[in-house]
Amino acid sequence: MSKNQVQFQAGYSLPELFHDYGTEEQCRQSLFDWKWPQGFVCPKCGSSSFCTLKSRNVYQCNHCHHQTSLTSGTIFASTNLPLTQWFLAIHLITQSKTGLSALELKRQIGVSYNTAWSMKQKIMQVMKERDDSQPLSGTIQLDDVYWGGERHGGSRGRGAENKIPYVAAVSTNKKGHLIAMSMTVVKGFRLTEISKWAQQHLQSGSLVVSDGLACFSAVKNAGCLHEVIVTGGGHQSVTKEEFTWVNTMIGNIKNAITGTYHAIKPQHLPRYLAEFCYRFNRRFHLEDMLPRFAFIAVRTPPMPNRLLKMAENYG
Ligand SMILES: [Zn+2]
Numbered sequence: 001m002s003k004n005q006v007q008f009q010a011g012y013s014l015p016e017l018f019h020d021y022g023t024e025e026q027c028r029q030s031l032f033d034w035k036w037p038q039g040f041v042c043p044k045c046g047s048s049s050f051c052t053l054k055s056r057n058v059y060q061c062n063h064c065h066h067q068t069s070l071t072s073g074t075i076f077a078s079t080n081l082p083l084t085q086w087f088l089a090i091h092l093i094t095q096s097k098t099g100l101s102a103l104e105l106k107r108q109i110g111v112s113y114n115t116a117w118s119m120k121q122k123i124m125q126v127m128k129e130r131d132d133s134q135p136l137s138g139t140i141q142l143d144d145v146y147w148g149g150e151r152h153g154g155s156r157g158r159g160a161e162n163k164i165p166y167v168a169a170v171s172t173n174k175k176g177h178l179i180a181m182s183m184t185v186v187k188g189f190r191l192t193e194i195s196k197w198a199q200q201h202l203q204s205g206s207l208v209v210s211d212g213l214a215c216f217s218a219v220k221n222a223g224c225l226h227e228v229i230v231t232g233g234g235h236q237s238v239t240k241e242e243f244t245w246v247n248t249m250i251g252n253i254k255n256a257i258t259g260t261y262h263a264i265k266p267q268h269l270p271r272y273l274a275e276f277c278y279r280f281n282r283r284f285h286l287e288d289m290l291p292r293f294a295f296i297a298v299r300t301p302p303m304p305n306r307l308l309k310m311a312e313n314y315g
Pocket of ligand 1: 046063064
């Protein structure tokens with residue numbers, strides 16, 4: 001699909017959203033179908049026979065009497081918000097091209113800033129967990145980047161205090177077209193870290209192209225072929241054809257994140273990077289962003305605020 005096909009695809013409009021998910025009942029029915037595509041299954045005993053306690057929106061198993069709800073055990077757990085507000089938030093965030101700040105979300109859906117912030121973080125967490133489970137394949141351009149620091153400032157690794165290291169990887173097909181990308185915070189550019197990263201994020205048999213940074217040879221531990229392109233360091237590397245895509249996407253993600261969010265706490269950076277990648281990786285599928293997201297969201301464990309605010313365990 002060409003760039004124009006991405007820009008001019010039909011997409012999914014607000015009137016369509018309100019038509020499909022405008023009422024609480026529509027949202028509940030959809031969530032039910034995504035959570036239990038084959039019909040209700042008791043999370044405790046596996047029985048499919050249930051009754052509904054309408055007043056409390058609770059489903060009770062006829063066999064073991066365990067009570068459950070549509071949102072329990074999911075990223076929506078313990079929410080007090082109507083599902084219509086959640087669906088609107090998911091729609092706005094997944095359809096946005098460069099990202100939607102919590103402040104903007106607060107205005108658009110009419111909730112407090114703290115509520116909007118927490119919804120936004122939970123939605124990004126779903127995106128992160130989803131893409132973390134989908135390794136890149138094909139030919140992969142790899143680069144080391146620091147958030148908050150000068151890129152290719154000459155002395156790699158040194159002077160990097162307070163800067164957050166992350167791996168930038170983009171996959172291309174045989175024609176050299178960009179397919180997908182992944183931006184992952186790591187503890188540092190060391191063999192053990194890159195080895196761990198590669199085993200999660202790269203499909204074995206892929207061809208990885210990087211510059212001569214020693215730790216990148218660890219992609220072989222994930223069963224990948226490794227080709228080193230000597231760049232001579234400095235700004236020369238930016239002009240190397242082998243790294244065109246990864247350099248472009250590093251620039252795009254920095255512009256998008258700094259333009260939309262202004263200030264990000266270091267511990268939340270992994271989610272913001274993941275949000276950008278998630279949307280990019282699904283750029284040909286604007287029309288079904290919401291159902292695809294929601295299907296995963298009801299399979300993503302709850303993320304209490306206490307955990308959302310804590311430092312991420314990088315990697
Ligand atoms: Zn049961």
